[in-house]
Amino acid sequence: MDPQLTSLIVPAEEAAQIEECLSHLVEDTGGNYALLLDKSGQVIVSQGDGIRQDITALGALIAGTFASSREVAKLLREKDFRMLFQQGVRENIFIALIEEQWILCVIFNKGTHIGLVKVLTKKATDELAAVLERVRQQHKSRDEVLGSSFRTSMEDTIDLLFKD
Amino acid sequence: MALINVAAREIHCKIVYYGPGMCGKTTNLQYIHESVSPDVKGDLLSIATETERTLFFDFLPLDLGKVRGFQTRFHLYTVPGQVLYERTRVAVLNGSDGVVFVADSQKDKLEENIKSLKELAMNVTRQNKKFQEFPIVLQYNKRDMPNALPVAVMDRYLNGMNWTRHEAIATTGVGVFDTLKSISRLVISKL
Ligand SMILES: Nc1nc2c(ncn2[C@@H]2O[C@H](COP(=O)(O)OP(=O)(O)OP(=O)(O)O)[C@@H](O)[C@H]2O)c(=O)[nH]1
Ligand SMILES: [Mg+2]
Numbered sequence: 164m165d166p167q168l169t170s171l172i173v174p175a176e177e178a179a180q181i182e183e184c185l186s187h188l189v190e191d192t193g194g195n196y197a198l199l200l201d202k203s204g205q206v207i208v209s210q211g212d213g214i215r216q217d218i219t220a221l222g223a224l225i226a227g228t229f230a231s232s233r234e235v236a237k238l239l240r241e242k243d244f245r246m247l248f249q250q251g252v253r254e255n256i257f258i259a260l261i262e263e264q265w266i267l268c269v270i271f272n273k274g275t276h277i278g279l280v281k282v283l284t285k286k287a288t289d290e291l292a293a294v295l296e297r298v299r300q301q302h303k304s305r306d307e308v309l310g311s312s313f314r315t316s317m318e319d320t321i322d323l324l325f326k327d
Numbered sequence: 328m329a330l331i332n333v334a335a336r337e338i339h340c341k342i343v344y345y346g347p348g349m350c351g352k353t354t355n356l357q358y359i360h361e362s363v364s365p366d367v368k369g370d371l372l373s374i375a376t377e378t379e380r381t382l383f384f385d386f387l388p389l390d391l392g393k394v395r396g397f398q399t400r401f402h403l404y405t406v407p408g409q410v411l412y413e414r415t416r417v418a419v420l421n422g423s424d425g426v427v428f429v430a431d432s433q434k435d436k437l438e439e440n441i442k443s444l445k446e447l448a449m450n451v452t453r454q455n456k457k458f459q460e461f462p463i464v465l466q467y468n469k470r471d472m473p474n475a476l477p478v479a480v481m482d483r484y485l486n487g488m489n490w491t492r493h494e495a496i497a498t499t500g501v502g503v504f505d506t507l508k509s510i511s512r513l514v515i516s517k518l
Contacts, residue, residue, distance in 0.1 A: 170329040170518045178334035203422025204402070205330045205339040220372050223386045223402065230418035231383070238414070305518055308333060313395045314515060320394050321511045325504050327362040 172308055173207060173298055180294045185210035188287045192280050194271035195254065199291065200226055202264055211270070225258060229266055248277065257281070261288045265295055329424050329518050337398045340514050343420055345447050346429035347439040348380070348408035351468040354497035355429065356385045356405055359507060362500060367391065381407040384419045401511060408443070417450055425462035425514040426451075427506055429497075430485055432467050432475035441484055462517055464510040465492035466502065 173181075185197040189211050196211030198218070204226030209218055229247065236244050247258040257280045258268040267288055269280055305313075330339045344352040353373065360371040369388035376382045384404050391399040404423070406416040420426075428447060430440040448458045467481055478494065486492055491509045495502030 170331055172331045173333060175334035178332060201328070201330055201422060203328065203330075203341045203424075205341065205422075207330065207332065219369060219388045219400075219402075220386065223372070223384075223388075223404075226421070227383060227418060230421045231415060234414040234418055305331075308331060309338075309397065309518075310395055313397070314518075316395050317391075317399065317515045318512055320391050320399070321508055321515070324364065324367050324391055325508050325511065327500055327504060 170305060171201070171298065172301065172303055172305070174301060174303065177294050177298050177301075178208060181208045181291065182210060184287055184290050184294070188269060188283055192269060192271055192283050193275045194269045194280065196270040198222065198225070198268050198270075200266040200268070202226060202230065202266060207265075225256075225268055226266060229258060229260065246281075257284060259284050259288050262292050262295065265291070267291060328422055329514070331397075331518075335398070336396055337400065338394075338518075339400045339402065340424045340511075340518075341402045341404065341422060342425050342427065342510055342514060343423040344403065344405040344427045344429055345416070345420070345443070346406075346408055347431060347436065347443040348410070350408060350429045350431040350436070350440075351495075351497040352405040352408060352429050353379075353381055353385050355427070355466075355468075355495075355503050355506070356387050356403055358497055358500045358503045359389075359403070360387055362504075363389065380409060381405055382412075383407065383415060401514075403507075413446065416446070417453075420447075420450055421454070424517070425464070425510050427464050427466055427510050428485075428490075429466045429468050429495075430481060432469045432481065432494075433472050434474045434476050437476060437481070437484060440481075444485060459488070462510065462513040463488070463490050464506055464513060465490045466495050466506045467492060468495045468497050468502075470494045470501070471496045471499075 188197045198209045199207045200222050204223040206222040232244050245260050249256045254272050256270050367389050372386040374383035387403040389401045406419045451458045451461050493502045493506045
């Protein structure tokens with residue numbers, strides 16, 4: 164991806180495909196929740212039962228964990244840890260890297276076998292990689308998406324809200 | 328890299344507070360969290376040592392509501408400033424859209440400021456971004472300290488790039504929101 168690119172635009176069609184892929188993943192594994200993050204920790208799409216209030220903080224922490232494990236990998240002269248598994252008493256979380264740029268995670272409980280999660284996550288990562296490649300390739304301009312007056316409105320909002 | 332989700336009509340930007348240990352990064356976020364309207368702020372999440380030094384990061388999500396139909400969110404992070412945590416800073420900096428470099432104005436901290444800024448330049452460059460073009464705002468914090476260096480001296484050593492810079496006393500909030508406004512505007516201008 165062009166590192167100088169300053170924003171990534173996820174079009175509606177691709178967002179729908181990602182949603183579908185995640186909801187299949189949740190259904191087929193019997194998991195509770197699936198999330199797709201970008202590497203900065205922002206949640207692109209989440210699917211699962213109920214609304215989790217903590218989803219934003221969860222995204223930040225998972226991306227932080229992944230980024231820090233990547234630094235650990237470098238110190239061990241590994242290229243990367245492609246997957247992380249964290250085991251809790253009630254819930255487990257499985258995290259996989261997609262194309263160095265995205266993070267897929269599945270939250271599941273005791274009823275689901277980790278082996279199944281691994282296999283289905285692998286399948287989902289391949290699918291998502293293809294969708295995300297299309298997201299990367301699309302060339303809509305910011306103005307097309309946000310409208311040309313977005314910036315001034317945004318500046319007004321910043322001045323209005325960022326004060327003591 | 329900012330994320331624009333067309334279907335959900337959402338925009339996310341990541342802003343990182345960087346700088347040497349004890350310069351006041353966490354204090355900036357705490358002040359923002361205390362002062363900003365409750366509809367705007369989320370919970371402040373801090374991963375710190377027992378002595379309140381940042382171990383991993385602080386995280387504060389701000390929700391600006393709908394702007395031209397787009398739900399807009401800024402995610403603020405701080406890095407741990409202690410030298411020991413160099414690799415952790417790399418991890419937190421990952422994918423950021425802009426940086427507030429917080430410098431400690433005290434005379435005996437000048438060298439640490441210079442080192443930390445150099446490290447930031449290196450880390451931004453390692454992420455394949457051009458440091459010259461990367462959105463940065465400077466904050467000279469702890470202006471209340473009796474041993475604070477004159478601003479002109481700090482400029483000479485830290486602001487060769489002519490970034491926007493603000494004088495601040497993060498503990499009482501002086502300059503904190505001015506800094507936040509500057510970096511937010513800068514990030515938005517690069518979307
Ligand atoms: N006098 C004075 N003290 C300040 C100011 N800003 C922060 N401090 C104090 O400096 C100390 C360190 O502040 P922190 O915000 O924890 O520093 P930090 O940059 O997050 O430090 P690390 O997490 O170790 O990187 C605290 O005791 C703050 O109260 C300021 O403007 N003036
Ligand atoms: Mg701190």
